Amino acid sequence: MANRAFLAAGTALAALTTPVLAQNTSISAPAAAPAPVSQLVKAVDIPYQQFTLKNGLRVIVHTDRKAPIVAVSVWYDVGSKHEPQGKTGFAHLFEHLMFNGSENAPGDFFEPLQQVGATDFNGTTYYDRTNYFETVPTAALERALFLESDRMGYLTGAITQSVLDEQRGVVQNEKRQGDNQPYGLLRYKATEGLFPATHPYGHTTIGSMVDLDQASLGDVKNWFKSHYGPNNAVLVLAGDVDVATARPLVEKYFGAIAAGPKSVAPPAPIPASLPGPAKEVMKDRVAATLIMKEWAVPGLNDKDSASLEVAAGVLGGLASSRLSNVLVKGEKLAVQAQAEYESFAQVGTFQITTLVRPGVDPATVSARIDQLVADFVRNGPTADEVNRYVTSTVSGRIDGLEAVGGFGGKAVALAEGALYSNDPGFYKKQLAALAAQTPATVKAAAAKWLTRPSYQLDIVNGDRDAYAESKAVPPAKVVEAPEQAPKGTRGPIPAVGEVAGLSFPTVERTRLSNGIELVYANRAVVPITQAVLSFDAGVAADVADKLGTQQLTLAMMDEGTKRLNSIQIAEARERLGASISSGSSADRTTLSLRVPSANLAAGADLWADIARTPAFPESELGRVKSQQLAEIAQELTSPQGLVQRVLPKLVSPGSPYAKAQGSGDAAAVQGLSRAELIAFQQAWLRPDKAKIFVVSDRPLAEIRQVMEARFGDWKPAGVAGAKSFPPASSSVSPRIVLVDRPASPQSMIAAGVQTGLKGTDDLLPLQVGNDALGGSFLGRLNMDLREDKHWSYGVRGSFSRNAEAAPYVLYAPVQADQTGPAVAALRSDVTQYLTSKPMTQEEFARAINAGTRSLSGNFETSEDVLSAMQANDLYKRPDDYYATITQKYRALTLPQVTAATRAAIDPAKFVWVVVGEAAKVKPQLDSLGLPVEVIPAAAVAGTPPATAAK
Structure with missing residues (x-):
């Protein structure tokens, strides 16, 4: 089900990374010559x-x-x-x-x-x-x-x-x-x-x-x-x-x-009109006060739709948006601020959502939002703001239309146009309307709709208010005749013909002058270049007694360079339609670029500037710290966030992978200095630890020339960091750690066990074996708890594949009153699968068929190929691994898969974490024969200091 939410389930606060530097700066942005929007729009075509x-x-x-x-x-x-x-x-x-x-x-x-x-x-x-x-x-x-x-x-x-x-x-x-x-x-x-x-x-x-x-x-x-x-x-x-x-x-x-x-559709006032401004306050167990202001506005077929989309983008959608620049970066009143226009077939909503910085009066923030909206209504956006939003949006849509289907590919664009607007080609009209926007059209729409009465909702910390949904009545008992299987009249389901093999693009490797390896594949489907600068670092490289150092370092990378301040970085990125982002896995730290190939040179200039010359401005460090501290506090209110902080320490004690504890330790983050961040960057984010992966419609010769000019003379400084992986601990004691989270209508169950395997081992037999256990919708864990018992929305289990370890972990959110029985069912399902009820021949055939026949779909997009290239490199597999994997699948046998799975997973050694309401859940767990340790949610991570970072 599509569902809109400010903070997605289990997702930490998004880090906003474009602060304001001192006024009257003499730094000037580089002169870039981005491709005009009209050229980008022409690239979007779905003939039908x-x-x-x-x-x-x-x-x-x-x-x-x-x-x-x-x-x-x-x-x-x-x-x-x-x-x-x-x-x-x-x-x-x-x-x-x-x-x-x-x-x-x-x-x-x-x-x-x-x-x-x-x-x-x-x-x-x-x-x-x-x-x-x-x-x-x-x-x-x-x-x-x-x-x-x-x-x-x-x-x-x-x-x-x-x-x-x-x-x-x-x-x-x-x-x-x-x-x-x-x-x-x-x-x-x-x-x-x-x-x-x-x-x-x-x-x-x-x-x-x-x-x-x-x-x-x-x-x-x-x-x-x-x-x-x-x-x-x-x-x-x-x-x-x-x-x-x-x-x-x-x-x-x-x-x-x-x-x-x-x-x-029933007739409706379109849009609905409030008689006057309305405001409500709701209590919930939250880490920061949320302020949401929302207006009812026209839907996607209205002439003002494109103008409202641009207005939301300029106000709170861009990295350089006005709400972010003022509330988050300038006046430091909030840790996050955004605006969104959501257009439905008959109506739309215009929403501004802000997370108030701890210690700030929400009334002050609310009043400031009103002032910013009033100023926007009065003066409108600049031409540059309009152009930046339209360029960024069109670039993203070009990239998204590489896929033929799924949640956002070409089939979606055609279907939405036909269903909502009686025109499969409506996407072209929408893009043309965006490209035609001017400051005047946006200002007029804002003045027309954002001066109407709005609804405001503040969510403040406290015991969650009672709500009707927590008081469901049981369904009425129905007496029904014995059920019979439906009798089909159309004959058997059609057979499947010979499925064509995967045509994985040829991967080529070369080196820059300084030795950085460039790994390249050509994909000419869309005029987009995607590149990843990948460093041998990752969560395993985080500072053991100062967890969160890596995340704070990455958050500061585009807070300014030696040439540009953060506003200039954000604006230059938007003018180019480029996306530059940082991230990390257990083993790698990445700085990624996605840019229309027409803007590749200028995009690569900006990307290299961030990678090579981050300034780590002291003036912005306090604010970025406060955002990470808010993120940590948010994790302590989220079931998934709590699990992710507890489980790695239990499953991998003493391992560098145990550092994967959310956004770090609050006290450590608060105390980090600029010098420590620079030291981390110089030790880990350096050319001798880097590889560049690129998928592009441009030829390798051109790509190498672009990369050589930006990175070929990059030299390392100081001593490189080193990771050490001791032997996996064998002293892990099976138990249940119950994290007390009151008023939880569900419990989040998680479990893990070491396998003795590494990610560089051949795990294909285990992945096939897991398909019938926890690796697919039809896996026994999901079918038991979701389809048979309907206690859960979904259960999954998988090998958490890191370079030096591959523990097996499973996750099962279940209704609170079935927590104990659910743990018992999971233990039974896993044990039976590994002993008395192993994988059947039918399950094995299904896993092999799915694995081989899905290859072309799995690697449909450039992003899929780019991810595969990085995975092959990390796990030390040949570049043509996926081009030859069908033969590997077909060489497997059921006894081989069963033996490998049994050897890897010991059902008696799982460590369990349950996040739920202890008063209701612990009695259910006490009868399972495992020791139960109860800890409060607040004890999971260091408590943030009483005073927010300045």
Whole structure:
């Protein structure tokens, strides 16, 4: 389900890295000559053809022969805006029900999709639509069309009371999982505050617990019959397909489905209007006060839509946005500030969200936001601000359209245009409207809509307010006749033809004058260059008694260079449509560049300047520290954040990998000096520890010339850092560490065990073996806790693959009242898999089929290729590893896979971490036969100092 949230589940506060330096600086930005926006817009083109079946199904076909794959995307004109009162959450519930099999394809839909090697397969629901999508090998297109048509036309016979109860439970745990996050109740309150309850957009897509509980089998079947006919849908096929091939297949599988009623969105005041300004305050266990101001504005088909998008970008979407420059960097009133325009088919929302800096009066911040909005309404943006936002946005969309499907590829662009605007090519009109924006048009839209009454919600720290969703009533008991398997009438699911092998691009290696290795692959699908400067550092290189040093060093890298201050860096990046970001894994620290190839030279100049000459300005260090301290505090309120701080220390004691404890130690971060950051940078982020990875449409000779000019004369200074990996500890004692987090409707369960393996070992047999345990949706852990018991929204287990270790870890968020039974079930499932109930031949065949048939889809985009190049280098595999992996898969045997899995995982040695409400959870854990240690959430990491950084 698509869901909007200021802080995503388990995600730490985003670090904003463009501060203001002293006034009257004499530093000037370099003269760059970026490609004009008009040139970038011309690069966005998705040619298509379309036809409509007699039953009303609209079909759109886009041909893209870059890989032997086809994206299949079905969009239904039904979302939460179509739900009457008392039926909220039905559209989303049906999204789940339609994955549970149909009359001619009984059982879970993930089974036949995984068998064919489908990638990017999922479904989502939002206010305006429900969609289902998968990218399949060309040879599996007929099977995908059979499956999609069967759930469109032959579903209701497969919906039984047990299926309804199962998926109702899953959806309710998805809801609990969202509610369990810091600020997790924001969207409920904000939706109620901005729209009346009777408004089509007046309730959230996830719906009401009570409505979900009361949904009867008759209700849901009638809902399906009213909304899921072919005349209420758009089918997009994008990829290795053409109309001549597609039309007879679509006619064959969809043509006999009878038309149904056409969804009509209820009439609505568009946009809704508040009678006057409104404000509410909500209490929650949060690390920082959140202030959200929101306006109801027009939707995506309105003439003001592009202007409002630019207004949000200039105010709070760019790295150099006004809210960030003033509130975060200049006046230091907030640790994060952003603005967003979200456009729906009939309405839109304009939202400003700010996290108040600890110690600052929220009223002061609120008043300052109002002043900044008023100034923007009065004076509008500058031409440069408009251009920077449009250039950045168009660049990002070019990059995103490399994929044919998934959550944001070309099929999505065509489907959205057709469904929301009756024009598959509407994306072109949107880009043209963006490119045509001027300061005057943006100012006019802001003056028209941001002077209307707004709704404000403040979320402050305190015991969470009681809310209706925590008081769900049990569903009414239903007496139903014995369930029978649906009887199919369409014959068997189509077989899959010969799946074409992966054509992985040739990887070439060369060196710069100073020895830096350049690893390159050519991809000419989109005019974008992606590059990564990768250093042999990572979390394992963090300073043991000053955890968080690496993160603070990276956060300061683009706070200014010897030539540029941070504002100039941000603005130059935006003018080029470039993205420059830093990151780290357990073993590597990276500085990445994505830029339109037309702007490669100027983008590489900026990238190299940040990498080679960071200034670490003392004037900005205090502010950046305060942001990292806020991030640490946020992690102590998040279930995932708490787990990530506790589990590595238990699983890998004494290992450098145990340093992976969130954003570091608060006391250590507070005490770090500029000199210590420079020392870390010089020891680890240096040319003799660097490799450059590039995927581009430009030839290697040009790429090497660009890199040589920027990095070829870079020399290391001082002594290089060194990592030491002692033998893995064998003294880890199995136990449960219960982190007490009161008022948690869910418990986050995590566990880990050392395997004695390294990431450089051949783990392919183990990855195949894990597919049936925790590595896929159909894995036994997920199927047990989600599909059979419906205690969880999803469970996963995997080998955490680092260069020098590969522990097995699993994660399972479960409803609080089933925490103990869930741990018992997980222990039983793992033990049985490794002893009495090993992988079956059917599970083995499915894993091999999925692994080999999904290769073309897995490496569809340049980003996929770039990641694979880095992984091959880290794990010391040959550059053609993926070009030859099919033979490796086919050489495996079931006994070999079973033996490898049993040898790696000892079910008796797992260490468990549970984050939940101790008063409710501990009694459930005490009967499991493991010692239980209870610690408060506040004790997980160092407590931030009482005074915020200056």
